[in-house]
Amino acid sequence: MSRSPIPPIDPGTLAFDIDGVVADTMLVFVRLAHEKYGLTNLSKQDMLCYNLYDCLGLEKKVIDDLILLTLDEEHTKGIPPVPGAPEVLTELSAAAPLRFITARTGAVSIAQWMFSILPDVPRSKITVIASGSPESKLGILHQLGVRYFVEDRMETCIHLKEAGIEPLVFEQPWNRADPAPGFIRVRDWVQLKECLLPLGANLG
Ligand SMILES: [Mg+2]
Incomplete structure (x- = not known):
């Protein structure tokens, strides 16, 4: 599988999908x-x-x-978090607000879930937006000024990349076989943390 190197990423330019990225x-x-x-x-x-x-x-x-x-x-x-996600997000919250955009139709229960896995992050630093469909994520990300988006659904990644938002493909069994060249792939939260500035520089 071809991999593009992960550039250093300013946490303030980043946002996350939830299911398959933060939530297992x-x-x-x-x-x-x-x-x-x-x-x-x-x-x-x-x-x-x-x-x-x-x-x-x-x-x-x-x-x-x-x-x-x-x-x-x-x-x-009762959804378990993806291993490492709560720890890295908690650290990240010190550098930038956390922004999550899900294709779910309602934000309430998944926002509560997010608060529960991030007990040490002030709620004012957590934004959860339910777009209602994968296609609707793009407009929201543009409005928020997001440059990088961590996402596990390959079709959404392709859609975002075409529109100028760089997807970080979070690896899951359902996207591993996809040969799409030129996409940045992230193996897990340890690797994701390594490319986040200034976190990667300061934390072991
Ligand atoms: Mg997902």
Whole structure:
């Protein structure tokens, strides 16, 4: 897979997607698939495309049900954070406000979740915006003056790049196989932290 080097990034020019970047949302999907449907062989590694209808070999109504459950208020509360995200975001908040743009239709429950995983960050430094669709992220990012956006959905990354916002593709099973050249890929939060100035320079 071709990788573009990650440039040093001013934290003030950065914003984040939530599901698949900060929130390990698909782990909830997998757990529910195990518990409710007995699909104990299913793992996140089976999610080789973003559109789960195309890669899991499950009935549409099962996937629909699992997605609805995963994103509902009760299960949103229990989403595990992606490893390293709370620590790096907490450090980052000292340098810049944290801005999150999700394609979810409502911001309330995922904003509460964000506050819960970032207990040491003042809420005034956390902005969560629900765009309602992946396509609507672009206009919001432009309005906010965002230059870099951390995102796991390749289609959104392509859309943003065409419009002049540099996506940092956060690696997940569903975007790993995508050969799109010229995209900056981020392996995990440790690597993401390394390219953030001044954090990378000061913190081990
Ligand atoms: Mg996402």
